[in-house]
Amino acid sequence: MRKNTIDIITLGCSKNLVDSEHLMRQLEQNGYKVEHDSEFPHGEMAVINTCGFIGDAKEESVNTILEFCKAKEEGKLKKLYVMGCLSERYLKDLEAEIPLVDKFYGKFNWKELLNDLGKAYNADLPLNRVITTPHHYAYLKIAEGCNRRCAYCAIPLITGAHQSRPMEDILKEVKELVAQGVKEFQVIEQELTYYGMDLYGTQKIADLIEMMSEIPGVEWIRLHYAYPAHFPIDLLRVMREHDNVCKYLDIALQHVSNHILDRMHRHVSKQETLDLIKRIREEVPGICIRTTLMVGFPGETDQDFEELKEFARLERFDRMGAFAYSEEEGTYAAIHYKDDVPFEVKQKRLDEIMRIQEGISAELNEAKIGRIFKTIIDRREGEYYVGRTQFDSPEVDQEVLIKANGRQLRKGHFYNVKITDSEDYDLFGDVQ
Structure with missing residues (x-):
């Protein structure tokens, strides 16, 4: 358990992720070390940003809260806070049913968390956030x-x-x-x-x-x-x-x-x-x-x-x-x-x-074989670099897999990639 470290766990959509990134910047400005989406608690405090859109998302949010409650019971966590859509909608019910959570916040009043930690919300940072996605x-x-x-x-x-x-x-x-x-x-x-x-x-x-x-x-x-x-x-x-x-x-x-x-x-x-x-x-x-x-x-x-x-x-x-x-x-x-x-x-x-x-x-993917697409590189996984074309949004769409073959491609940079093969939901290519 690391002192002055806070884990932020974001569930649900990318709109929630932006809220978490704003909170992370505010916490960092107030002297905390912040980690995002770690598999288990590293710090003495955790904040879970929940989703409440449909049944499966609500179930995932509740299960995550309960997992962190267990960590708190086992002494691996001192404080646990919950924010986001689920607690916006079911705040009173959650307070009654999960008392191990130190405090529930809604989707829009998370700034109160800073006050409850004895810190101040910095109004000079309204647009600043910690980017948790790849830097590009x-x-x-x-x-x-x-x-x-x-x-x-x-x-x-x-x-x-x-x-x-x-x-x-x-x-x-x-x-x-x-x-x-x-x-x-x-x-x-x-x-x-x-x-x-x-x-x-x-x-x-x-x-x-x-x-x-x-x-x-x-x-x-x-x-x-x-x-x-x-x-x-x-x-x-x-x-x-x-x-x-x-x-x-x-x-x-x-x-x-x-x-x-x-x-x-x-x-x-x-x-x-x-x-x-x-x-x-x-x-x-x-x-x-x-x-x-x-x-x-x-x-x-x-x-x-x-x-x-x-x-x-x-x-x-x-x-x-x-x-x-x-x-x-x-x-x-x-x-x-x-x-x-x-x-x-x-x-x-x-x-x-x-x-x-x-x-x-x-x-549609098979028809792309032989064509050249401008591709941005997101990461490397094993022997492949993984990129996307303009037609692919991160996390939800397909990717382009490019065999490294000893080459060094730069993350966040664009390359012209010729598609050489395809699967149902992925493409394979070579840099031209």
Whole structure:
């Protein structure tokens, strides 16, 4: 147990990771040594930043808290604190059920932790954070909350209404991160196409990304979590005209059946979805579209699911994830719908649609053999260097494996790589 050392454990999404990075900077400024995501406690204190999005994430958060409670009972930890989405939503319940935790904080009041440690929050460091990712890329959170109110989603119950950060703050942070060596920015928020509506009265995501692209040193900008309804079409022009804006869009479509889209409160129809995908591909040739689909939503019939499978087959998304519906208390779906699709049926549908995507991914990857892609190197693993193209986001997408063969490739540097072989979800290549 190291004195004055605090372990920060981050669970859930990259938005949580940004919060942890801000907390880590504040703790370091107050004289603590901070370690992130260690497998077991190293310090005398630990802070767990929890996720509360869906059932599996909540279970992981609770299990992690209990593991650290056990470490505290065994004398391996003096103080344990919990923050984040799970404790934002279930604070009173958690306090009653897990008394070994010294204090629970929500998602937005973690600054109180510094006061409880007898330290002060340094307001001169609002944009500064400890980057826990490889030095060449960082996540850039541009807003909190969500106004969409999809029937199944608990995020608005946890984070509240959409709150955009001012553009000048975001651009200042980008410049500071570039000065630290960051070249690649993963732009994140719960629903980035809504960005600016609350501050400026209109969608400003295209303006923001264009201004970011003009900052010297910004090599790649990648966009995560767009929404299909009221999509800001001018964003496509920005992606097309600026080489450092990756031809990549993460847009969660969830479903395509009008019956289910209506029940989900997605405010978009099947035809509008098809028209949008067509326009995105026409205006940004070669774009990589990543999406997420949901199976087993209340009321989903066999016909609805067949429609979803046909949609996946025809659209041939470059990247696709899927998950089974999980009832979240307090949501419209939990209150007004019966969770009437049996677990076994949900799992069967999930397996089916992912098998479809596996085949599509294998075919799309095989078609890349012989082509040359600009690739950034993230790390070395054994005899391979591991990199990504502009079409691959870290942690969630495929990678390019490059055999070292005695060569020294520099992490965080770009190389032209010719694809020599492929698997369902990975590529192999040689530096040219």
